[in-house]
Amino acid sequence: MSNEAAKPSVEEVKTNFIYQEIDKDLAQGKNGGKILTRFPPEPNGYLHIGHAKSICLNFGIAKHYKAACNLRFDDTNPTKEEVEYVDSIQEDIRWLGFEWEGEPRYASDYFEQLYQWAVLLIKKGKAYVCELNAEQIAAQKGTPTTPGQDSPFRNRSVEENLDLFERMRKGEFKDGEKILRAKIDMASPNMHMRDPIMYRIIHRHHHRTGDQWCIYPMYDFTHGQSDFIEGITHSICTLEFEVHRPLYNWFLDQILDGEDAPAVRPRQIEFARLNLNYTVMSKRKLLELVQKGIVSGWDDPRMPTISGLRRRGYTPESIRMFADRVGVARRDNVIDLALLEYCVREDLNKRAMRVNAVLDPVKVVITNYPEGQVEMMETVNNPEDETMGTRELPFSREIYIERDDFMEEPPKKYFRLGPGREVRLKSAYIIKCEDYKKDADGRVSEIHCSYYPDSRSGADTSGIKVKGTLHWVSAAHAVDAEIRLYDRLFMDEAPDAHKDKDFKDFLNPESLSTLKGCKLEPFLAGVKPLDHFQFQRLGYFSADKDSRPDALVFNKTVGLKDSWARSNK
Ligand code: ATP
Numbered sequence: 001m002s003n004e005a006a007k008p009s010v011e012e013v014k015t016n017f018i019y020q021e022i023d024k025d026l027a028q029g030k031n032g033g034k035i036l037t038r039f040p041p042e043p044n045g046y047l048h049i050g051h052a053k054s055i056c057l058n059f060g061i062a063k064h065y066k067a068a069c070n071l072r073f074d075d076t077n078p079t080k081e082e083v084e085y086v087d088s089i090q091e092d093i094r095w096l097g098f099e100w101e102g103e104p105r106y107a108s109d110y111f112e113q114l115y116q117w118a119v120l121l122i123k124k125g126k127a128y129v130c131e132l133n134a135e136q137i138a139a140q141k142g143t144p145t146t147p148g149q150d151s152p153f154r155n156r157s158v159e160e161n162l163d164l165f166e167r168m169r170k171g172e173f174k175d176g177e178k179i180l181r182a183k184i185d186m187a188s189p190n191m192h193m194r195d196p197i198m199y200r201i202i203h204r205h206h207h208r209t210g211d212q213w214c215i216y217p218m219y220d221f222t223h224g225q226s227d228f229i230e231g232i233t234h235s236i237c238t239l240e241f242e243v244h245r246p247l248y249n250w251f252l253d254q255i256l257d258g259e260d261a262p263a264v265r266p267r268q269i270e271f272a273r274l275n276l277n278y279t280v281m282s283k284r285k286l287l288e289l290v291q292k293g294i295v296s297g298w299d300d301p302r303m304p305t306i307s308g309l310r311r312r313g314y315t316p317e318s319i320r321m322f323a324d325r326v327g328v329a330r331r332d333n334v335i336d337l338a339l340l341e342y343c344v345r346e347d348l349n350k351r352a353m354r355v356n357a358v359l360d361p362v363k364v365v366i367t368n369y370p371e372g373q374v375e376m377m378e379t380v381n382n383p384e385d386e387t388m389g390t391r392e393l394p395f396s397r398e399i400y401i402e403r404d405d406f407m408e409e410p411p412k413k414y415f416r417l418g419p420g421r422e423v424r425l426k427s428a429y430i431i432k433c434e435d436y437k438k439d440a441d442g443r444v445s446e447i448h449c450s451y452y453p454d455s456r457s458g459a460d461t462s463g464i465k466v467k468g469t470l471h472w473v474s475a476a477h478a479v480d481a482e483i484r485l486y487d488r489l490f491m492d493e494a495p496d497a498h499k500d501k502d503f504k505d506f507l508n509p510e511s512l513s514t515l516k517g518c519k520l521e522p523f524l525a526g527v528k529p530l531d532h533f534q535f536q537r538l539g540y541f542s543a544d545k546d547s548r549p550d551a552l553v554f555n556k557t558v559g560l561k562d563s564w565a566r567s568n569k
């Protein structure tokens, strides 16, 4: 597949099967032509690249149909949810370039309504208070091919159930002592229909409702009704919820029974969740990496979180491009991490300023260049974008080049510097290596060169032909920086797919290397956190969020080499 072929056209993107289903609904006049989607995160962690796909899909549909998309926090579990997550989720969605309709919504805003619906189900004989514990329920659940057993509490009277449920709400029972279950069918081939739990007792402070409640609805008793309350027309979710769909419909059927047909009944459509190789994507596992200090935080640049990618130097455009290219599938698949890297490289190639940075510096003294002289060399900011203009680089007698751009005994095909060899310094002169010095450990410590005064870039009359061009920085003008290089966090393609091993067994011990004393051209002293650059010949880098003028820190976003496009040719 060539790069061009890999690029879906706008048309292709908008004709994925979800758009087709929505078009059909519109053609049939469903919901009076109304479209409303939602993105429903649980605030129990930071968003990751998988969520980005769901965000692009839900907000993308809204944009395409000139409709709206709600943000709703599915905050039904007070033991795992935190305000920090609520805030980070909003920041990440906005950073990706999307805006929800009105204020964020919360499933917890619907707790009273959900409670009333639960009471309604009890009154209809469709729900009961059960006293089995988790193990007993599991033991009675049966298997997909054998029916489960009825709970001994299944046939309690409506009155008794109403009384017990009310006392559950009042806090008369301890955690786990009682639950409310739907009374559906313990022999259903769909395990989710075997008297699923609707409410459990959790004596815990909730980030929004405080201590108002000590019973909390299960996600399954919350999600579908929350969509219904908000008038969501298309409830897009990942495939694992396909088997929950009959249950959501069953709850709505009970609630709406006997009422006039509602204006809008949400239609659930499932798509395959995004999986990336060499990555874990479950929030529980990402949280473990954070809590155990294996990474520096949710926004560690090695994390697949949106905040980690942002800190690494990814742009919103590159993540949206990635979501588009991955497309929407009905079957689970694993996407190559290299595609994500390809997208950011494509985007930064267009917009990133080309600058000079020497990561592993060795000094070059240009012996025939006048001491104390400084020339300003004009250089192009971005050959891909003329409008970005030019800037001037100071050139002087002592410069730094990369240590690996010099070899004492270079092989034939090595076009960089070696004894007696000539190279061009980018935007400056051609130099020739005359001599070099080594330190006590045998490491090259200084290279002596001469330069050709008539070889100045843009005004070269020397007639000398060289094969290599090196980047460099003037020693007297350079600024120091710390540069962090990253490798995959995991060494295995599917770190969490091994039955007998823990995903942490596959951590890459060399996923972070920190280089100190790197030399940058002086322009970079003034950059803002998260500014993007191409360090010539090295890759794309961006200033870390904690970078300061007196303590510059850069993260490597991605290298220049495109392994994805190559392997897909
Ligand atoms: P995780 O399993 O990573 O903890 P989750 O599904 O529990 O994620 P939610 O906060 O419930 O996380 O997800 C919010 C929305 O994002 C849901 O609609 C969910 O389907 C979607 N989503 C989560 N992970 C992915 C993924 N890998 N690919 C696509 N969509 C995803």
Ligand code: MG
Pocket: 042
């Ligand atoms: Mg979830």
